[in-house]
Amino acid sequence: MLLLKLDEKNRKPQYQQILEQIRQKIEEQILLPGEKLPSTRRLADQLAIHRSTVATAYQELWSLGFVDISPGACPRVRDRAQIATSANRTDTGLVDWNEIASPATNAVWQTYLFQPETSLPSNSSCINFSGVDIDYRLFPLDNFRVCLSRAVRQQGPSILGYGHRTGFLPLREFIAHHLKSHGISVTTDEILITNGLQHGIDLVFRMLAAPGKTVALESPTYKEMIPLLRFCGLTPLEIPIRENGMDLALLAEVLQKERPALVYTMPNFQNPTGISTSQTHREQLLSLCERYRVPVLEDGFEEEMKYFGKVMLPIKSMDKHHLVIYCGTFSKVLFPGVRIGWVVAEKQCIERLTAIRRFSELSSSMILQAAIHEFCQNGHYDRHISTMHRVFRKRMQAAIQALHQYIAPEWADWSEPSGGYLVWLKLKPLTNPPDWESVLVAHGVQALPGNYFFFSETSENYLRLSISKLNEEEITEGIKRLANALQTIYTGE
């Protein structure tokens, strides 16, 4: 017989006391799975309470999984499912995620696993020319921290809510204003703030994605681009890049024959080649796309980083017919950690991108957008750009000088960029090219071999040097080490 005791002085309701006592007896295995509890009538009589109180307790015990209830019968103690712990969890799962995931996902996952950042040894004594992330030492941390705190205080609690779907309005106003200095004149509803530039590109690709669609782009190109295109179900059409930019004769042919859904281009300091196209090239590319009515996706990832010669205006600045989707970012001149970029396009296009963003993640954080706006509004952004120009003008000069001094013309060629962080070394042909990554690491230096940026086979050997996170001393020493590595390979010494 089930012995329960109600305590009148206890502030807990009676049903709760019954529930807890039965629960305890089940957990202590005084009541065993399969055992019957008394009927609501019997237990109510026994405790001199109303039947509905017992029924409530039983209902809750059922809901918590301690008893089974079937109509007309007394409740029975259940064999409750155990909590999964590291001890009782199986090592291998019931499903193979390779089968659950789509082939496109598995392909992108394979690419991810073999990304240089994951496959390269992390060696702190190496001088690292690999990534295009900026030297932490240049981050204006203190100014940003003050702006962050001030923005949160000024905006008040609403800044912690869901924000405007196309982004913090004052920041869009700042971007619209700032773009004027690059010849782009747009309204705030032609701007969508994104989680960095790549997020903008993903939104554009998702907007287009449909079976059979193609996208024309430079080859070599940013190494994330082709995996992303393919993941989105789009087919890349690679147009070789020449000394002056994408081969326009080939592009014209492709536009006519293949009718791609989009032309993707990086007119400034193209990644990985560092090439900036001329005004004429930009005009011709736009006019070709106008002729075939194919939108242009212009990647202005380092728009601000022209520090030699005059600023070249983006293609978007000449876009009278709303054909260009322009993407920008704070990551490559300020810092990437706020994850703030923007897409600028005709309102009809922005609305569609916003709808995709809405359903895929509701909205982006207003906190960091308000902080960056505060930062820009106070002139810190313009001052930081000046600093970056001054610093990287010197660093790039040091790189060019070291290349001239240490790298023999029998080993490699390169062209001098007019800004940005990249130098693209064309290595002289070798009958048996080595595994460049290991050779370099053995000499205390890291850089990305060209094959990361080509998606079709190429017999040419390149190295991409990024000076984005190195100072002059490190650059010079790094190029010396690179020279040693090249010497070993080319002269066998």
Place this chain on the structure above:
Amino acid sequence: MLLLKLDEKNRKPQYQQILEQIRQKIEEQILLPGEKLPSTRRLADQLAIHRSTVATAYQELWSLGFVDISPGACPRVRDRAQIATSANRTDTGLVDWNEIASPATNAVWQTYLFQPETSLPSNSSCINFSGVDIDYRLFPLDNFRVCLSRAVRQQGPSILGYGHRTGFLPLREFIAHHLKSHGISVTTDEILITNGLQHGIDLVFRMLAAPGKTVALESPTYKEMIPLLRFCGLTPLEIPIRENGMDLALLAEVLQKERPALVYTMPNFQNPTGISTSQTHREQLLSLCERYRVPVLEDGFEEEMKYFGKVMLPIKSMDKHHLVIYCGTFSKVLFPGVRIGWVVAEKQCIERLTAIRRFSELSSSMILQAAIHEFCQNGHYDRHISTMHRVFRKRMQAAIQALHQYIAPEWADWSEPSGGYLVWLKLKPLTNPPDWESVLVAHGVQALPGNYFFFSETSENYLRLSISKLNEEEITEGIKRLANALQTIYTGE
């Protein structure tokens, strides 16, 4: 004849002086499009400088788009593309974005345009039961601001860089630790931090997406879910939700016949019905999915908000065979503005989701993750949950009391939730149901009609009341107004 003057005292290089003077003449239309410039030899002779200096200036003029150069001929002034300004931009673009965008994008865009938040009039005198965003007045702004500032200072500049791809490690450690209190025991590499919960769902859908795949889910459900599913190319299989949760007999049938790629469920305070399933229901659902080896996507969006009765453990807590993908968020108990959620799943699954995130937006912001970690680490999170329970226990009691007091049983039924923010009113049948949104607004109250949550036709009428942003007084007054609206419709008074 072109008259140029070199100034020896000018610190600018000679090629720059030539460039600027020619450029000025072109801009002032002294030199007109089509006009020839002197050959490099002639201009060099004339200025008594080296030919290569002139060639450099010409090259730069070409690059800036001021001249055309063809081999063997003198440069000619170009008809330079004008900057697109609001004055010379065409009103309509060259392309129709409806044709550029995929049908799936246009569908999601249409849904977006007719979302209640965009279509409802914003009326500040209305009492708003529409959204599930939390009362700003409860946001722990000051504590968060201190943690934000402290986190940025403690972490130093690296916090402004690209972060770890699966999220800030100390935050993943906190989440792993916190999930233990919900019976879930996982390691940090089974956790991926996302931009809010919906981003996690989007990643899971993108991982699965392949032609012909289906997803089983409750009907009615969260109104963003089916548009997102369809946008991702997945077909929804709607399983009606009964008083106790998803109809498991129907689910079993669907699992057997349709073999969906996934079962999506919200076991706690289901949106929109407010229903929480019992332990038994959870066990049965899991065991069904185990039998058919179909992964479960468990949406724990309000896991913390059980404030009546005992906490019910999530399905993931019983998942011995790594079948459950669990999504959580800070948005529905703390605030949504940090855009931080998490996905918990077997490592093989997390790696694939991480790869998709990697290519679609590189990484998420570490700044806010570090701030939230600081906030949690200092006990603010646990204290905030207690406050929320205390506040919403009272608010929900006020809502239930007002419903009993003002809403006649001839107008509507409802069930009492055990937590969360939602009450689901089932309205009594009407021969000519009115446009509920207008009727309510006319009575100074807003709530979402049930049809937003059903994707197949239904003849039943519901209203979803969310108390998430209202205090007791507002709730009581709002329900009074609702009662007036119902009275008008049901009694014609």
